[in-house]
Amino acid sequence: MIFSKQNRARRFLVQANRARDYRRWSEAAAFYARALALRPGMAGIWIQRGHALKETGALAEAEMSYRRAAELDPGSGDARLQLGHALKLQERIADAIGAYAEALSVEPGLDAARDELLHLGALDALPEFGQSGAHRAQRMAAAQTAGFALDRALRRWSIEAPRAITSYSAFRRDYPVCPPDGEAKGLIDVLIDARRTIPAQLRTTLLSLVDQQAREWQAVVVAPELADDPVASLAQVDPRIVMTAEWPSDYAGNRPYVLLTEAGAMFDPQAIAWFDDVAGRYTPAGAYADHDAALPDWRLGITRADPNLFPMFDRFFLASTEEPPLMAMVQRRVFAELDVSGPADAIRRAALLAAGEAGPVAHIPRVLVSRSLIPKAALEGEDDLVRPLPGRPHAPARAASERRLTVIVPTRDLPDLLAPCVRSLQARAAKPDRLDILIVDNRSAMPETHMLLKDLAREARARILTFDEPFNWSRANNLAAAHSTGDGLCFVNNDTEMLSDGWDVLFDGALDDPSIGAIGARLLYPDRTIQHAGVLFGIGQGSPIHEGVGEAEAAPGPLARWHVRRQVPAVTGAFLCCSRSAFTAVGGFDEARLPIGFNDIDFCLRLRALSLAIVYEPAIELIHLESKTRGFNRTASSRAWDHGELESFYDRWGDEMFVDPGYNPQWSAIGRPFEGVREPSRALVASHLDRSVRLNPWKASPRLS
Template sequence: MGDAARDRQDWQGAITNYGLALVLAPENLPIRIQLGHALKEAGRWSEAETTYRLACAADPANSELRLHLGHVLKIQERRAEAIEAYLDALDIDPGLTLARNELISMGARDFLPSEQYGQPAMSASLARISSLLDQNLEAIREWITVSTYPAEAYHNFRSTFPVQPPPPAAVGSSLAVVIDAVDVDPDLLRLSLNSLLDQRDGNWTAVVRASASLHEHAVASYVYQDRRISFVSDGADAPWLALDSDLVLLTEAGCRLDREAVGWLRYASERTRADVIYADHDHHTYDWRRGATYSRPALHAMPDIHDQANTPDPPLCLLVRAGARPLIAAASIETAGKERRQSILLAALSTGLTVAHLPRILSSKRISDAAMSNNEPLPRSEARRVEGEERLLVIIPTRDQPDLLRSCLDSLKEKLSNPHSVDVMVIDHRSTQANTLNLLSERALSGDIEIMQVDEPFNWGRFNNLAATGQGHDILVFANNDVEFLTDGWDDVVRGSLAGEAVGVIGARLLYPDRTIQHAGIAMGVNHGRPVHEGVGADMASGGPMNRWHRSRQTSAVTGALMAVKRRVFEAVGGFDERLAIAYNDIDLCLRVREAGFRVLYEPGLEAIHHESKTRGHNVDAARVAWDDAELADMYDKWGQAMLQEPGNNPHWVAAESRTHDGYRDLSMSEVLQHLDRSALINPWAIHQRK
């Protein structure tokens, strides 16, 4: 009877009958295990844990029991104990891949022996695949998992996968390398010149802009060793601006070019005909005995003026075609080094020139050991603020939950810069609690809010469309009733972030009540093809790769828990899709805004607490899962590849479950070229083709 109840997912019936069976046969281990499974599925996790521990005591050599114990501890967010259980399972059976994969998915690779990931594990898995490929596709999935290098193993990844040569191409364009070497140590310039001399593509000339002291240093003898190299003084911009080469590669002393760098950049220029091209880079320390140790990769996204304006690590190399040469002249007046390259890149992005991103790590900047060990979190970029009279309408759907609603309304009002230009409309969806009705009545009488009564089945998109219709406000702010505003003058941040003509939607940085990150933008196609929130569970001080969770940047989508939209953009795209009643309506709106040519920004300067439980969704019934899957299927049917393409992430990054930046992988030639070609489009963030 317990088995029959289990098969029809009647967990309470299964628990009752398995419990009765154990009364009759208390030593029957399989029945006890089935009871544990039923308790877990019913959400009675503490009882399930007790049952599994009793089973483990009865069968100490059973690795799968430790695996199940780890699962129930993980569900309860008891991370340390779950890791211990999975490690116990691996101690009993080192080949238990489910336990190993759980540790990898929890970010606990450092607990694993080295043979469980990286090169040794790749080799072992490939050996198995060679004999099982035809009949065991699961082996391929296993290889993909273990071939990922964790974030902390970047040096191993970099050392294992050297940059491969570009495809064969005719060498038609002349190329001049400009090295900024003002006020630098001679050894840094020596490093850059040696890396240039080691290029596999030797069709280049080089101009070094050097301090007077370097002209008299031994490093200047490179001019006499190789006629392709020349030095100019630090005040002489004109000599290199007058270069007649087709391409100019801008970099700085201390940059070590990969031996394939010139070849790849020339190839990318010939392939895309882009005006400006940038690639990826990293940093390294150097010991004459051990060689280079690589760290701090700067893995860039598709071209994005917002991202490049506030990145802590602008591209180390920038290739500029002859047609864009005026950008160099304009940038050279006031800037030098990385500031010059950043200025040129931003000018190209703002003036509509073609900019392409080449996803190859083509250079590395030498840093000191002290700089390498500096793990101080980078500051959050300042949000643009605009004081003005643009009117905002905040729309908040609610159904009872008076305490949450009161906190939302109070924080919203207290943090305003210009209360007279912000109105609040609460959509009351069948509230019945006296405290809620009293709160709504009190706030409406005081003029704090307007109320829209909606007496129909729940539909988030429809409710918000109804509230937005016919209002004369310039900006619509959609907020959940469980949001607590943290930013002083948040209305000025909204105005400032939406001030750009090309910006249509902004989304907030959301925190859980324990001040860990709940939302830092949405990435597409991550968790088995599903969109996920970036940064989930990370400490609020964590900036993520290249400080991305602390910086304003384009993102594929943002959550409707707190988003702001220009009214004219909202109306132009037709508002929310009311067929998506519960989920994905916010993502769908963002995709339609991008399809219309506008940008969606993640704005960390707009910050709020989202009182959503971290454990939400653990005990979801089959009907809710089916509904969510059906709406997701509608999204894929509507948007096709746009649901899988993530222009905000460099393809070297590997995602795992809900973690968007879990580790690194090497790229195939086709992946490199596909990304390069797409990045060279006028707007690589636009939705170009629906399914």
Template sequence: MGDAARDRQDWQDAITNYGLALVLAPTNLPIRIQLGHVLKEAGRWSEAEAAYRLACAADPADAELRLHLGHVLKMQQRREEAIEIYLEALDIDPSLIIARNELIAMGGRDFLPKGQYGRPAISASLGRISGLLDQNLDAIREWLTVSTYPVEAYHNFRSTFPVQPPPAAAGSSLVVLIDAVDVDPDLLRLSLNSLLDQRDSNWTAVIRASANLHEHPVASYACQDSRITFISDDAKEPWPTQGPDLMLLTEAGCSLDCEAVGWLRYASERTGADVIYADHDHHTYDWRRGATYSRPALHAMPDIHDQTNTPDPPLSLLVRTVAHPLMVTFGAAAGSEWRRSILVNALASGLIVAHLPRILSSKRISDTATMVHAPSTRKSTRCTDSNERILVIIPTRDQADILMSCLDSLKEKLSNPQAVDVLVIDHRSTEADALNLLSERVLSGDIEVMKVDEPFNWGRFNNLAATRQNHDIFVFANNDIEFLTQGWDDVVRSSLADEAVGIIGARLLYPDRTIQHAGIAMGINQGRPVHEGVGADMASGGPMNRWCRPRQASAVTGALMAIKRSIFEAVEGFDERLAVAYNDIDLCLRIREAGFRVLYEPRLEAIHHESKTRGHNVDDARVAWDDGELADMYDKWGEAMLHEPGKNPHWVSVGSRAHDGYRDLSMSQILHHLDRSALINPWVIRQEKTKME
């Protein structure tokens, strides 16, 4: 009777009959397992968990039982326990692919036991690619999964995939400039040896060194090889006569990959860029075991904000000598800051800057060296008008408690209250507390209220509000926002004072102080846009501290965003056809299409009591609506919905995590990224609007 009820999906009847069967046969394991299954289907997860745990105790060697137990723990949002159970299942049966994939989907790639990634797993997967077409396709998908390396296995990834040679390039004259002022001789020796090992040997080198190095044995490299020249540390011009076509700037302690010169020369020839930067990492060294690689600096496409405050400026930088006067002299700053200033000046001057997604260099660090990522403390030096008027627009409906918190925090954190007005859009509030709050705040002069009595449409409501008053800046905020930044209005004015910036978005935290939004990345979760950093501790900086630094983003959330009125009107505001979701992303894409930057600004910080306003898309109707608006977005924007210029292609995305592990790149992937990056502004949406076949 239980089986019959299960087959017709009458879960309650099945639960009753399997329970009665167990009364008669309490040690019958298959019946207990079936009871767990139907309890799970009925949504009675804690009872299903109990049934599966008893079954696991009765059969400790059954991996699939632990898989089912892991599923119900995951459904109860008990991530750590679910990961532990999935690992137990893999210990019992390492070939249980579902358990491995569940671990990866839950962000547990770093917990994978050895053998589930890297060479052993790749070999095992390739051995399974045989048989029927469907079997082959499954095996290929599996191979792609296991060839992705977890974040903690970066050294294994780096060691497994050496840099492949570039296509052939012409022989433009190239000088390698090595800054070796005030460094230990062994670091310069490391760099010179890596230079001598280059497969492309068509180079000369100029070493700017302190006086003590000129008399050290390391200077004998210049005697052994006529391509190497030492100059004094006070030299401004690296050569007395006509310079070369190309200069490769680096520093002592940098070990260049043997393909570095060849790749950079080829990238210059292919793109015609004035400046090219590549990726790098760091390493410690043991004379017996060799190098141990860590801390990859995997850069995004060219972005002046990102390069101004990145903790890891490019270690190898190729420049054309005719590009800019700053590039043919040594700057006052040395090392990484010298290269940073050249790169930032090139971006500010509108020169063509390209990013080559190849790990071409590695910086030697000591065994005890650590990298501490702290929020950026760089302050804007732009002149701002503290009297620029800001209008904060807040749609609301009832929920007096969260609206009061929003209004109070907004006012308390202002630097110039006289220049900030608040307009609350009241959408059919009926609760007495909410109506009393709105009335009191209007009488006190804190806010104005605009009543809207029509079906919900977030974009339309904000468009209506934006026509009401004459302000320089609009701040769109949800009613469940709690402002944290003291002087947030100054941050908004300062960030928008940059004429290139069209809109800024905030760093948002959940009430438990984990990250809710650190910019939006496109094309991540099965092609969907996702918030970066979701669930990470607020102290976590993310890769290269990106969640704590101002940088360009593909889009930012409308839960808290600020935009210049002139730009909002120029792009004609929000698209009112997108009534619920994606209207904020659509606005950001249109701003990028118009040539302006979308800036993620972590100095603007707030708590977002997400789900108190509209809730999550948990029922079929909401999911269908969300998918419909997403389809409209893809029809409108095409490939721009899938292309993320802020993500280095080495990073693998899984679920909502944009930085879940590492992958090697094919030649076509490398060149596709390189060519896109060499556009005058790779963040501007151009031909991406064409849909992919």
């Protein structure tokens, strides 16, 4: 009887495997179930049944199969890995992270589970994460002794060493800034703004300057209130320091570069060496580095936090951010033209913007200075601290022009979505009469849709363009653009709803700037979490992703980047605006190779290839009803289509799709963006620097054929 059951189970398995090989998933799942009814203790077959069920979309049943396999084989990491996949597809991310972590705990060499945790941003679930360099090295050595293979994924860990942003201070202790490759050339004079400061802050700055590894520098300290303070005696101790009561409008130094900073800035020992090396190697018009905050304690040492990791030079971001770089180096000729009457941060901001007009501006992706905070014990005394002067710029108000703007909205039925989309665009516009609303009707069949189109044509003066062809997003928008009448084109998904009053004025203002190729908006999910704050390149597995996904509406992001106007590699086509001339210059969207996906990203890259900027404008805000997990395609056919378009996209752009000038290489490229930091390799730092000193580091270059 037992022999008979085994034979019957074997026959069912043969039939199941044959059906699996021919991708007949429902049939395969049924045969696996019949085999398991006879031999329920086969853990591997429960996994195979789970695979077949997952392919049919029966995710809950697949989950139960994987759980049964894990119960039967407690040492199987694969069963838990597959369980994690099924949970992820059901949008149960927290449960999926638990399954992947359990898979890694029972099978430490299972790098597929490690990669899944990285891509989901669950860095704290990894055993290597958050440990010191020495502890991590011990674990890796133990793994080798135990026979675990250190393949590509584990070697990547040893190079990138991602650490949670919450352990940033320990990370900085483990990874001090390394010196540059070049030798000191003595090209820099330092100007320290010590107006409206206290002696302790200036003392911190001067002592850190004296401790520089590079010895060739001169420093002028503007300290009108501190001429008789003991801190001024440091100028007598070190002849490289000069104290003055007035900001020198015509700086008397003789070196070709001036490095601007302020009292309270604590130089890294390698700071002058790095700026000096960049000045000699690239001769840029200007340069800046990253900074953090440092809280000193005479017993416990320095605690560091709040890393300000800047993008490559971006005049939009620099003009918008509340906190410009704490160190700004510019050529002497640039400094000579500056207005130095304002606060220190405003002078540095103006210096870098002026340098950007004069030539390339290098970004050094190293934390070379810290904003020294006042220790808590010192704050217990009488408050004589002088607060910094405000320096945040304010954007001037704009008046609406008479320029006509065409709004293009493709739709196929969905009248409940289309109505609030179109009506909100018109209701929120400052000058709705100048909007040319063009609805592209792609084979709508519902009577309610046709009634709505008639209503919109009457009340919103919308024009209806019939598009009686198979769905092709790129072609639908190209045809609509050909029928448009506006100087500006705005492509809008029908599942959006405008929230911002005067959005048309902001778009209209962008058309006045010939350097702007396209602008995108800040998109929110219906629950008011972020759906899009620009597009990021080179994160995780490499495919472009939306920035800020799932974060709270009020979350600012690093350097408040989700709240400020800035350049991005691309923006989503759910709301994308451009001038007619820019659209024509690149030939519109690619309707042949990219009819469904990546067409908006490709369009932005082609604009960037013409040295035009792609700008994220957070003042334009919409609700977007797209699913938070739209990326999880549930059928093999849809996944294959996506991969095909991604391949076409990569064939055109190559490694350009992995380069994001706005993403500092000190942020980890694995896991959720901005949740981990890493020590970038010298090659990565050099590559970033080389690109940053291009006249336009945001310019994209297609792959050479």
